[in-house]
Amino acid sequence: MSVPSPVPKLPVNLVANPKLSSWVRFTDDGRVAISPGKVEIGQGIVTALAQIAADELDVDISRIDMVRASTAKSPNEGVTSGSLSIQQSSRALRQVCAEVRQSFIRAASERLGVEGALLDIEDGTISGPRNVRTSYWELAGEVSLDHDATGDPTAKSAAERALAGHSVQRVDIPDKVFARPRFIHDLALLGLVHGRVLRPDISGAKLIAFDETAARGPRPRCDRSRRRFCRRGRRQRGGGRSCAQRLAQERDMVGRRAAAR
């Protein structure tokens, strides 16, 4: 008889990166920094993760700053691929946020002298009966998140979530529309060097000499005079020959070379 494998207490990516503070920080300017180890490449995951964190922490999504993944500082969540980002990262992040919320409810309960169950959080402000109130940011100095996740508090049920499952505006789009640096190509790191692939004009060519000075000069431009246009108005390269003609010619040249050897 097979024994069902025990359900792991913590999501896999949280086991690998258990420290709460590596995922969530409350910053002095009244904002929340969420730091996932997955990369936004246009799939919208950073927005989805922000929705999930906002739901669990009870803060407005506009208060959340999604920190761009960095090898040095982010939780190591492995590669961003295989449609696994939400499945893996969000389970970890949701649990982290549930634990963070619970820690702050506990601290608020102590400070305000009100039972935790009577406290509520709205956009980061923690309040209770008789108008007692504090906030994540007021308490941030006394609540350390430099400890590992326990798996104890349970995250909200689907019915309790306000944002997850609903479309919101993607957080990465304004940067892209207003041309603020968003792409790896826009980075200029200290000591950055550029490589260039130099390709021969035909396949099968062998390198017999190399002119480094020429390679360091301006990037060679495509020769417009050789361009031709096909019927649909699209440019074709290679002097108007069809692909088949060009391939045949290249094959012919390689063949002739082989024969000459």
Place this chain on the structure above:
Amino acid sequence: MPTIRFQLNGAATAVDVDPDLTLLDVLRGGLGLTGAHFGCGAGECGACYVMVDGRATASCDMPMWSVADKDVVTVEGLGTEKQPHPLQRAFISEQAMQCGYCVSGILVSAAALLSHNPLPTEAEVRAALDRNLCRCGSHNRMVRAVLQVASEMATS
């Protein structure tokens, strides 16, 4: 090195560069405008489009000597977050992209279209954006965004 003078986003600009450098290399390099992107390097994909004298033009294979005395507008010159171009606003409201690498070029193509044809048909929008490749497949949303701007401009 010769000095090449041109208008860049409305400002008189002078650069001392090798005249064989491409406009894109100069924009992204010395001038620090990284909005136009390098895609194919052969004027085939549209990621590097800028407006040159009002026309959407590939900057990746445009030599600097040919830019002299021209009027160049990059995506940075279209608008800012505080004062967005109507197209930038519409691209946000339509959420018209995924990775966004092509978007600068597409905004430039669309802005050039609307500047000489303020009320294009859908077919005209599609034709104007046909030279811009978008591998994510966001063209339909972009076409909607451009048509939305055109109809707003027509009614205002």
